[in-house]
Amino acid sequence: MYILRSVLGPFVVAFIGIFFGLLYKGVDRILHARMQKRVGPPVTQPFLDVRKLLIKENLVPENAVDWLFNLMPVLSLVSVTSILLYIPLGFEPLLSTKGDLILILYLLMLPAICLMVGAFASSSPYATVGAQREMVMMISYEFPLAVTIISMVWRLSKVHAASNLFTLEYISTHPLWGEVGVFGAIGLVILLVVLLTVIPVELSRVPFDIPEAESEIAGGLLAEYSGKNLAMFYMSDAVKAIVMAGLVVALFFPYTISQYFGWPLYLEYIIDFAFFLVKTFIIVFVSVTVVRTAFARYKIDQVTYVFWVPVTVASLIGLLLLYLDVIL
Amino acid sequence: MSEKKKKLQRIIKAIWIFNWFNSCGFCELVPVVGSRWDMERFGMIIVGTPRHADVLFIAGYQTLKSIKRAQRIYEQMAQPKVVLALGSCTITGGMYWDSYNTVKRLEDYIPVNMYIPGCPPRPEAVFEACAKIFQHVEEMD
Numbered sequence: 148m149y150i151l152r153s154v155l156g157p158f159v160v161a162f163i164g165i166f167f168g169l170l171y172k173g174v175d176r177i178l179h180a181r182m183q184k185r186v187g188p189p190v191t192q193p194f195l196d197v198r199k200l201l202i203k204e205n206l207v208p209e210n211a212v213d214w215l216f217n218l219m220p221v222l223s224l225v226s227v228t229s230i231l232l233y234i235p236l237g238f239e240p241l242l243s244t245k246g247d248l249i250l251i252l253y254l255l256m257l258p259a260i261c262l263m264v265g266a267f268a269s270s271s272p273y274a275t276v277g278a279q280r281e282m283v284m285m286i287s288y289e290f291p292l293a294v295t296i297i298s299m300v301w302r303l304s305k306v307h308a309a310s311n312l313f314t315l316e317y318i319s320t321h322p323l324w325g326e327v328g329v330f331g332a333i334g335l336v337i338l339l340v341v342l343l344t345v346i347p348v349e350l351s352r353v354p355f356d357i358p359e360a361e362s363e364i365a366g367g368l369l370a371e372y373s374g375k376n377l378a379m380f381y382m383s384d385a386v387k388a389i390v391m392a393g394l395v396v397a398l399f400f401p402y403t404i405s406q407y408f409g410w411p412l413y414l415e416y417i418i419d420f421a422f423f424l425v426k427t428f429i430i431v432f433v434s435v436t437v438v439r440t441a442f443a444r445y446k447i448d449q450v451t452y453v454f455w456v457p458v459t460v461a462s463l464i465g466l467l468l469l470y471l472d473v474i475l
Numbered sequence: 476m477s478e479k480k481k482k483l484q485r486i487i488k489a490i491w492i493f494n495w496f497n498s499c500g501f502c503e504l505v506p507v508v509g510s511r512w513d514m515e516r517f518g519m520i521i522v523g524t525p526r527h528a529d530v531l532f533i534a535g536y537q538t539l540k541s542i543k544r545a546q547r548i549y550e551q552m553a554q555p556k557v558v559l560a561l562g563s564c565t566i567t568g569g570m571y572w573d574s575y576n577t578v579k580r581l582e583d584y585i586p587v588n589m590y591i592p593g594c595p596p597r598p599e600a601v602f603e604a605c606a607k608i609f610q611h612v613e614e615m616d
Contacts, residue, residue: 176515185513192518195488199529202482204553206526273524361523373526373553 156241161228163236167424168385169193174428175436182440193385197378205374210270219265220372220379226257227383227390234393235319237403237419248296248313251394255292255349258383259285262358262368265380269371277367280447281351281358287454288348291462295338295345298466299323299398302331305473319401327472334468339399341462343434346391348454350384353439357447388435392427400426480615482555486529487609490519493528493552495545500535503561503595512598517605525551533585536564536571537578542585549585558587559604563594 173190180187189195207213232241233251244250263281266274304312306326311317323335348355359367369380404422405415445453494504507514508521522528525548533545549558560581563569568577581587591604 180513180515183510185510186516187513188515188518192489195485195518196491199485199489202485203529203555206551206553359523364523366522366524366527369527370524371526377527 152241157228157232160231160236160241164228164231164386164389165382168387168389169197169382171388171428171431172385175431178432178436179440182436193381197381200373200378200381201375203374203377205376206371208269208271208371211371212268212270215264215268216371217376219261219268220376220383223258223261223265224379224383224386226254226261227386230254230390231386231393233315234390235315235397235401235423236393237421237423238416239316243314243316245311246313247315248300248318251315252293252296255390256285256289258387259349262380265372265376266368266370271371273365273370274368276364277358277360277370281368283447284348284351284355284358284450287451288345288458291341291454291458292345292349294459294462294466295342296398298462298469299335299338301466302327302469302473315397319397322399322401324399327469328475329472330468330475331472334465334472335399337461337465337468339395341458341465342395342398343430344458346395346430346434347438348450349391350387350435352435354442354445355450356444357450360444388431389427392430392434393423395430396423396426477615480612483612483615486555487612488518490517490530490605491522491528492519492530492532493522493525493548495531495533495548497535497537497541498564499595500562500565503534504532504601506598507601512602514602519605525549526553528552529556531556531558532561533558533565533581533587534561536569537581537584538576539578540576542578546585557589557608558585560587560590561596561601563592566590566592569594 170190170193172193173188176192177187177190207216230251233243233247233254234240240247259281263278266278266281300312300318303318303321303323303326306323307321309317324332327335347353351358357367359369361367364370369377372380403419405419408415408418410418494501496504506512514520525531529552531545531549531552537545549556560566564571565581568574568579571577572579578584589604589608591600593600
């Protein structure tokens, strides 16, 4: 059983991630269209896009560094699906060590770094500009993200004295909402809002899509990619949405509903997974679809300002409120 | 079923378009993008770089200078690729037919797969062209 789980598990999780990531992308496009009074594409459109990209010619520019250019899409997809192994998808995650959450913080950087290296390797001036913008964006959003996660774990350490506080499995089985007072609850809400603002930047969706701004720098990071390589970046982008939403779910809404039914074990897995999908979908809808319909694209200096001043201050206020909750 | 038909059947489900629009050319595609006709229903979207594109839309009158850029864009697109010419200026030079500098026969410069006449072409005409392409692919051997 253990061998079966460790051999087949990653494939199943990767399949789940890619399938539901693409499905969410389709639903996101439909809802985005409906909010603009359009009909929108069919739900399966992202699958059709990928299917088409797989048969397109895979062009490598003449001046590009071939092996880096071709390696980065694979690495991006692999790294983003490997984060998914640490995220509890309604049931306990496949992999779990002492410092999951810190590992996830670093792994979340990897897809962005892959994009950047791929863009630099493609030797296109547009891609280079996009890569530099992506770098600036990474500098701006990492700090609030880290503050949010660390302050939640710190508050948890004041309640439980366990040694594996940084594992997502532990955090998701011990939700914080019941343990904190009024100040703590306000602080948690602020931290939740901060994390929801970080999601669209992490996914580089519309208000923060400056690295791949197609109207100014011609697709930016992905300017030179086509065919299979582009399909892999497309899929890793889709999986990333699940990963980010799954992280928010695991930190803030880890509740399950299977205990109210008393059904057999395998049905419990299925119903918990379905409930997880509902929760992630709500988060994706709120922080990606609505935001990208309502806002226009920011300039690069505005993004840096937004994340260095208001969002960072908000996350620090959240931390302060959690601290007040402990000492009062 | 031939290899080519298999490929084209996949492409007509998800057409990514790159625009090469001179002068007033863009007003010919704007209604198709907008919410009344909404080309995203058929999976068509506009992309920002020729590398991602399957279809190159050419509109507006082409000068001898601008056609070089259009050719370079065409060369950068990944196979299989299709070129559609929109509007009468593109096809015959339109009201600039007697200018020394206007391209009057586009296929001398770029392999054009289909012409859509009109000044500007109605969105229905654009969709009819797409429907014809779909039908052509379905009827292929």
